[in-house]
Amino acid sequence: MTVTTAILDTVAELRRTVAELHSELTRNELVSWTAGNVSARVPGQELMVIKPSGVSYDDLSADTMVVTDLHGEIVHGDLAPSSDTAAHAYVYRHMPEVGGVVHTHSTYATAWAARGEPIPCVLTMIADEFGGEIPVGPFALIGDDSIGRGIVETLRASRSPAVLMRNHGPFTVGADARAAVKAAVLVEDVARTVHIAHQLGVPAPLGQDDVDRLYARYQNVYGQH
DSSP states (O other), X not given: OXXXXXXXXXXXXXXXXXXXXXXXXXXXXXOOTTOOXXXXXXXXXXXXXXXXXXXXXXXXXXXXXXXXXXXXXXXXXXXXXXXTHHHHHHHHHHOTTOOEEEEOOOHHHHHHHHHTOOBOOOSHHHHHHHSSOBOEEOOOOBXXXXXXXXXXXXXXXXXXXXXXXXXTEEEEEESSHHHHHHHHHHHHHHHHHHHHHHHHXXXXXXXXXXXXXXXXXXXXXXXXX
């Protein structure tokens, strides 16, 4: 691969962006200690930028971000990449529309993952962002691309940008890293709300026609264009 100035500039900008986005995980209380990670695909390249393994969030910076290829091999960086690198890389290889991946152990979403139970579509926010229930993926051990395979298999059958990996926690994807972080924030928010609703009774799911209308409006009309 010929490394042009434009590629170097893009990688440098993504390293800054990914480093900054990790502060959203701590600000929204989605992670503890050094757990969790954000990554971003380098557009047009077989590369990604990801958090280093086991480094305190207070010590993260653009310079500590690690650049790997889409098989998890280090291309640039002085630190070992996240232990979830193989999972992120697998997602990028098999879901070309994905530009960002996030993993957290946020409390309520992880509790649903521990139960192996999808979060039902009982809120308009769930319909808006996730297009239906938030699915559960299979249990898989860390260390190879097994988690990545489970993420891809589950999300290919769903409109959701979030999957609750069984006995592990949520992974989210997006067109870019910021969109994946947004999904991580929202999946925790709705996981908490639906948990509380279940303490009060059995919440009624939204009808499929309403879910489809809400999803289409939010994805295509809501916000600034």
